[in-house]
């Protein structure tokens with residue numbers, strides 16, 4: 001079994017030590033961190049999602065798989081950092097109100113930090129008011145909202161409205177993401193951009209703040 005298969009299976013089995021060991025072994029064998037992430041960890045979580053849809057996995061299985069993914073990610077984090085000498089700007093990130101999914105948001109935060117952004121992470125279940133207060137307090141150039149549930153996507157629109165009502169919309173760019181989110185939805189709610197994964201989120205944030 002290859003190291004990537006070992007990672008994939010460990011995440012599917014909810015085996016956190018196995019996921020971490022697999023990541024360690026893959027990196028030691030020279031696999032690029034991006035490949036370990038995409039073909040090992042992310043591929044496994046996509047399969048977990050499929051098994052959940054097919055009623056083969058239930059919430060407890062999803063939860064232990066998420067823990068295993070997080071264990072692998074924690075080890076991968078320093079290897080993912082692209083490294084940049086110039087500070088690129090400040091980004092406030094959070095998963096929107098009612099939504100507890102944080103793996104994708106954490107990954108976006110990690111990649112942003114790795115490419116020179118200062119990241120303020122508000123965590124999960126973040127209300128529009130909390131985003132507004134964070135913009136007042138931290139004065140970021142960008143906020144990044146994540147939603148994994150179709151039922152929580154409207155909170156992104158709520159946050160854009162709350163920023164406008166607070167007179168802050170002109171001071172901050174809004175980017176959004178998460179599995180059910182689309183470019184069309186971003187345009188519909190008046191966000192400044194959408195991106196489908198963490199590396200393109202970094203490119204998007206850079207273009208929003210005008211850094212190449």
Ligand code: B12
Pocket residue numbers: 042045046048049050052053059060062063066098099100101102103104105107108143144145146147148149150151175176177178179180194195196197198199201
């Ligand atoms: C793991 C998981 C869980 C874990 C979450 C653990 C955690 N700490 O995050 C637990 C078990 C807690 C969970 C709970 C639930 N879940 Co869940 N979960 C998943 C699962 C399997 C994987 C999500 C994940 O981590 N993917 C891996 C990451 C890396 O991908 P990602 O999140 O998409 O992020 C990437 C991009 O989207 C993007 N991105 C993400 N955020 C942002 C932000 C910005 C600004 C940008 C630019 C980009 C960006 O970049 C990321 C990195 O590349 C998905 C299935 C799926 N295919 O998505 C279901 C899924 C999201 N869950 C689902 C459901 C239904 C639930 C529950 C309602 C189940 C229940 N009955 O209780 C609860 C809801 C709890 C809540 N209130 O939030 C459904 C949602 C269906 C829908 N249409 O809304 C899904 C799609 C499963 C399914 N196929 O049905 N879940």
